[in-house]
Amino acid sequence: MAAIEAAELRRTYKTHTGTFRRRAKEIEAVRGISFAVEPGELFGLLGPNGAGKTTTIKMLITLLIPTGGSARVLGLDVVHQAREVRKRIGYVFGGERGVYERLSGYDNLRYFAELYGVPAREQKRRIEELLELVGLKGREQERAEGYSRGMKQRLHVARGLLHDPEVLFLDEPTIGLDPVGAREVRATIASLTEAGKTVLLTTHYMFEADALCDRIAVISKGSIVAEGTPLDLKRGVAQGSVVEVEVFGIADEALERVRALGGVVAVAIEEREQAQVLVVQTEPDVELTQAILSHLNGSDVGRISRREPTLEDAYVALVSE
Amino acid sequence: MIVAARIFFVGGLTSFRALFYWLTPWIYIPTMLIAPIFQILLFAYIGRSAHLRSDEFYVIGNALQYSSIPCLFAMAQSIGGERFQDTLSAILVSPAARIPLFFGRSLPVVLNGALVSAFSLAVGSLILGVHLPASSFAPLALVVLIAAFSCTGLGLINAALSLRIRENAVLSNVIFGFLLIFTGANVPLDDLPSWMSTAAQGLPFTHAIAAARKLANGAGLGDVGGLVGAELLVGAIYGVAGFLLLRWFETISRRHASLERS
Numbered sequence A: 001m002a003a004i005e006a007a008e009l010r011r012t013y014k015t016h017t018g019t020f021r022r023r024a025k026e027i028e029a030v031r032g033i034s035f036a037v038e039p040g041e042l043f044g045l046l047g048p049n050g051a052g053k054t055t056t057i058k059m060l061i062t063l064l065i066p067t068g069g070s071a072r073v074l075g076l077d078v079v080h081q082a083r084e085v086r087k088r089i090g091y092v093f094g095g096e097r098g099v100y101e102r103l104s105g106y107d108n109l110r111y112f113a114e115l116y117g118v119p120a121r122e123q124k125r126r127i128e129e130l131l132e133l134v135g136l137k138g139r140e141q142e143r144a145e146g147y148s149r150g151m152k153q154r155l156h157v158a159r160g161l162l163h164d165p166e167v168l169f170l171d172e173p174t175i176g177l178d179p180v181g182a183r184e185v186r187a188t189i190a191s192l193t194e195a196g197k198t199v200l201l202t203t204h205y206m207f208e209a210d211a212l213c214d215r216i217a218v219i220s221k222g223s224i225v226a227e228g229t230p231l232d233l234k235r236g237v238a239q240g241s242v243v244e245v246e247v248f249g250i251a252d253e254a255l256e257r258v259r260a261l262g263g264v265v266a267v268a269i270e271e272r273e274q275a276q277v278l279v280v281q282t283e284p285d286v287e288l289t290q291a292i293l294s295h296l297n298g299s300d301v302g303r304i305s306r307r308e309p310t311l312e313d314a315y316v317a318l319v320s321e
Numbered sequence B: 001m002i003v004a005a006r007i008f009f010v011g012g013l014t015s016f017r018a019l020f021y022w023l024t025p026w027i028y029i030p031t032m033l034i035a036p037i038f039q040i041l042l043f044a045y046i047g048r049s050a051h052l053r054s055d056e057f058y059v060i061g062n063a064l065q066y067s068s069i070p071c072l073f074a075m076a077q078s079i080g081g082e083r084f085q086d087t088l089s090a091i092l093v094s095p096a097a098r099i100p101l102f103f104g105r106s107l108p109v110v111l112n113g114a115l116v117s118a119f120s121l122a123v124g125s126l127i128l129g130v131h132l133p134a135s136s137f138a139p140l141a142l143v144v145l146i147a148a149f150s151c152t153g154l155g156l157i158n159a160a161l162s163l164r165i166r167e168n169a170v171l172s173n174v175i176f177g178f179l180l181i182f183t184g185a186n187v188p189l190d191d192l193p194s195w196m197s198t199a200a201q202g203l204p205f206t207h208a209i210a211a212a213r214k215l216a217n218g219a220g221l222g223d224v225g226g227l228v229g230a231e232l233l234v235g236a237i238y239g240v241a242g243f244l245l246l247r248w249f250e251t252i253s254r255r256h257a258s259l260e261r262s
């Protein structure tokens, strides 16, 4: 039995615009996605802003009812067996909101320990363990309002683990963390699967997904566009190569001309410090560096390099199709 | 069972601390302890100058009715406040049984409301020289508690609405005004238009105020049993209705994504 199973899962939102002449609008946030996560697996859901990742998670954790399809967690239906599902899952969302600012970190955890029915005599030991795990030991008696963003985020992680759930849903758990903090949270996540937990994770950081996930589904505009191990996904574009050109200001027309070149798979612009980097993925065995440069006349060009594709390149190619 | 009891007592108290952080002594003392005295004095002096009722009549009516401020506002805040801290989804995704979860939050509200009433009753009586027989203290305390319970029941409906509308403070103020006029706090029910005194039978405070006045005049608790029972019933009906409304909003929020922060 799969730990998490989504079958043709679908969700639309109805919104209204205008105060007087109200017009209803439907947004198809998730358009019939199916996937299965095996017990003990760490499964990544990647996709651009608004792709439908959070909506998918909300359906799986019983906060939203699907408008179509069905989903099971540990074999339990997320609509009809919501309470049973809730007992067995943990939910962590990124960001610094969602903690009781005026309660201490310890009391935040204690309150949720009550809600999850952690027996009173186990609470203290459990909370101590988790404080140790997420590295908040020694600061737990301070009010959460004085915590840094990363500390609040780690408090979220601890909260999600209080009742020792079998399945964990982590929605961008490292968003906004500094590199050291993010690394610590990643180490915590990695240790979860070692302890036999099933984890569904969303993130915008490709290296994070690459390092952590056993399998990844890339979701774009509400549909899954690719699924596989990080290696599978890289192989999808691995025949080609990537040309990176540092430019200082690039015109839209130049970008369009590069995109139109024969042999180009995908084009993206990355902002880096003072410069922008034009990232061009090419088909195998074509040498486009000169052609690309010839279309960039007029722009100030810096360093030029060629490299093997990364997971991020695979991702860019997938979601820009 | 133990889990539910702990969610009710420990959870209720913890969430009160979490959500009422802004209630510093600088806010609490003027709004909860001084303002009701002003209200008592205003009506008592109007009553004196127009030769209407005794000071005791106004002290009791207003001291009890004023607990609607903490009961209505605090009850709405104790659930609606989750929205502002973005903690609502974490609560709703927990398996905690909803009866102790929601009713647990009303316990500190009831106790606080009763405290506010008892304080203004005592201080108002002292200032105006109203003499209450010592034998009435204990039964009066009970009636004060029941009045706060009853109004908190109405507050639970208010709390449910706070999940849907943002203008909750406006609503609380309007209800406060209703209670001021309808419940016999300042105008005897017999002097109100008959539809108003009929409506009053379904409002918190009406029966508690009547009971408290009788107790102050020497009646025993047994003499006001009917009134006390009616007050309890009114509160229980509102409380159950408020709880059902909360559950209903929770259910439709899963369908319409309507509890998102807006």
Ligand SMILES: Nc1ncnc2c1ncn2[C@@H]1O[C@H](COP(=O)(O)OP(=O)(O)OP(=O)(O)O)[C@@H](O)[C@H]1O
Binding pocket: A013, A014, A015, A027, A028, A029, A047, A048, A049, A050, A051, A052, A053, A054, A055, A056, B257, B260
């Ligand atoms: N409560 C809501 N009401 C209306 N539309 C919504 C609501 N929540 C999300 N949406 C819309 O649904 C789509 C998917 O949103 P969702 O939050 O699932 O994306 P996401 O993949 O999590 O994005 P991000 O990476 O930015 O977190 C978006 O177009 C969003 O605007």
Ligand SMILES: [Mg+2]
Binding pocket: A053, A054, A055, A171
């Ligand atoms: Mg999201």
